[in-house]
Amino acid sequence: MRTPIKQILIFTFILPMILYGKPQKKELNFFCGSAVKVPMEEIIQKYQQKTGVKINVIYGGSGTLLSQIELSKKGDVYLAGSPDYIIIGENKKLLIKNTDKIVSYLVPAIIVPKNNPKNINSLQDLGKENVRIGIGNPETVCLGLYSAELLEYNNLLEKVMSNIVVFAKSCEDTAMLVVLNKVDAIIGWDVFETWNPNEVKWIKLTEPEIPRISYIPIAIPIFVKEKKLAQDFINYILSKEGQDVFKRWGYISKADEALKFAPKATIGGEYKLPKKFYDILKNK
């Protein structure tokens, strides 16, 4: 039998060259927190079409992405799920100081399955008997940390912790808990409803219950190759065109709009898990 040398050559060398060999002019490595994956996909597509710059996007948890930046010594733009990770990144000297900008604001909410089987209508209801709650892991997921803060602030930490059956490993995993009907409620962001409008709905928290409004920051890592290009991409995300996409997906782009939900809340800042949190976990 004759060896099909020609075909083998085409498949091993020529075909990949045609498929992947086109020299890309410019590209950016974008480490993007998955809390904004949905609108960001659209923005990236638009930006690429407009400028021809290729965006290599890596979605993940804010901390995981920082670890990846540190280990690979790569990264042109970094978007985190909360300002806490900008502080960590700056302390670890991974991000250029004062390059961070606010992309969008996040309002906390209780998210329940569409039919709300346990009739949960308030933060207090999370402490009712026989209710199964899920939150993000407070040590690693910014949403989880925020959930712990919210419960402690409202003196519900002990009561609700006994109903918490699972810590999810990421923001989207937390959302999936309620989409798959695995828990009766989660503490999430209001935008979770726009991600899965047919499966879940959000229960608004009352104004005094919200201690802090979180936001999504974007910054430039120290490993940036073309700072000007990275800045241009950030500017596009912050431009009206970019912000319109966020708006369409239910994200809030202005501080005063976010503050309508909780006029007395602070914006940004840090929260540390109290010792009490670990004591409750150990004794559960």
Add this chain to the structure above:
Amino acid sequence: MKNKTFNFLLFFFLGFIIVFFLILIIELFGYLNFTTTKNLNFSRIFWSIRLTITTATISSLIATFFAIPIGYLLSRYSFPLKNFISSLLYLPIIISPIALGAMLLIFFNTPIGTFFEKYFFRVVFEVPAIVFAQFVIIIGMCINLTKSVFDYINPEYENISKTLGATSFQTFFYITLPMAKKGIISAFLLTWARAMGEFGATVTLAGATTFKTETLPVAIYLSFASAEISTGITFILITLFIGMTILIILHSLNNKLFYDKNT
């Protein structure tokens, strides 16, 4: 001379992989930072170690228990759709662990899954979920390994046993199984090691709950997920140390058993 070249080549290939693995391990020490790792909570580490070893042992014992009869069946018998069935057993190898974890989560939403959780015990987000996820991940591999063990045992031994009046049960337990023992232990060890490193399906089905379902791989993930690289590396080294120690001890015990039997 030619023999020497042959041996050299064999060792060259081995050396290539070993050197690569050693580099992977040694480079980790460069990222260890004792000023940050000294905050490590040892009781929490031991808790994770105990959970990981216990669940991996239970899941691989159950997997081996299932794999012995199934492996034997696939090795000795032919039946309709055998090819399809054998391929289906590769399901956990083909599908990514996270996808498999999601499939398991959905399974516990079905009538069978909800029936099980209602009348037996809760699985989802509890410790049994870890065992369950590990079991599903390793069972296909375990069956295939035990099948190849039986493939290498000449059926003639069994035929002779049967012609001498032994029943199928007697033949299996007194002839086949003792001959397959070493291979089955090796299969068990490999699946145990795989179960110990299982992450994707576990974290999806059992979650990543501190002091509840935080196995070593989950702890490694959580450390990297909170940008604590040094802590993550400490966990990697601990996992490596425990896994290697247990595997080396069991391998040498297994070799010793086999060696004693043949002398």
